[in-house]
Amino acid sequence: MTDVNMQDTTYEAGMGDYFALLKPRVMSLVVFTALVGLFVAPVPVHPFIAFVGILCVAVGAGASGALNMWWDADIDRIMRRTAKRPIPSGRVQPEEALAIGLALSGFSVVLLALATNFLAAFLLAFTIFFYAVVYSMWLKRSTPQNIVIGGLSGALPPMIGWAIATGSISVESVLMTALIFMWTPPHFWALAIFVKSDYGNAGVPMLTETHGRRVTRNHIMGYMVALVPVSLAIAFTSIGGPIYLAVALIWNGWFLSACYKVWRRDEEVAESDGFAAERAAFKVSLAYLFLHFVALFAEAALAPLGFGGWSWL
Incomplete structure (x- = not known):
């Protein structure tokens, strides 16, 4: 230092x-x-x-x-x-x-x-x-x-x-960890694209500084595609259930769509509209992780009442 x-x-x-x-x-x-x-x-x-x-x-x-x-x-x-x-x-x-x-x-x-x-x-x-x-x-x-x-x-x-x-340590805890791990790159890089940073002046090699926005967009889409199966896999473990699966399906579709819009964007168009798609993807990412864990909480909370998990179907 x-x-x-x-x-x-x-x-x-x-x-x-x-x-x-x-x-x-x-x-x-x-x-x-x-x-x-x-x-x-x-x-x-x-x-x-x-x-x-x-x-x-x-x-x-x-x-x-x-x-x-x-x-x-x-x-x-x-x-x-x-x-x-x-x-x-x-x-x-x-x-x-x-x-x-x-x-x-x-x-x-x-x-x-x-x-x-x-x-x-x-x-x-x-x-x-x-x-x-x-x-x-x-x-x-x-x-x-x-x-x-x-x-x-x-x-x-x-x-x-x-x-x-x-x-x-169990499959369930590993998958919860993997969910956050795979979510972090598209979440952070969507923010990095539209927030003007001075990491370059500080000598910090953030992807947007070293490889540019086009490469960053490719990485966002790649990690998003990898995130989807991790998210859905949790639904079929002991902590998952129909509530979680419904949330996962809806928000994976929404986040995937938002990341796709970020991926296909032309830089001139993005700058002209103030990076609207990137801002939208970042907002979706915040709700995505929060609601996944809320859904897991709901499955566990409803289990004593006979409505959590898959057993009540």
């Missing part, structure tokens, strides 16, 4: 600045998918243990965010989108962010091991390591496939939730 030249103005950090280090928006997705992974697992979990487990996942996600901001402080200072983050703006010192990230990492992993099981703790530790070291320190600045490989860290929370409940 290169040295960061802080602004001359000094600030006194508040709780909001330290909370911002934890990337709360990213944390919310992590918590939601981990909670669903825990809830749909076949083994009941005491509410207090479930609360502690999800809390550890949230803290671990926040630790990853703090370590990422510590490492990326030099490029965050260059990019307009990130220049106002706590470290480049001078409100939080890099040493503070590093200490917070390491402390929260150790706390979350140890507590999760004591409260649940060692597999869940190992998966959480691996997730933190993968995001902070493999993605932030290595992949992000070395390959345009950074968001693809690095997406594994954001895809693992439902597997952690499942492990909290069962102490094991």
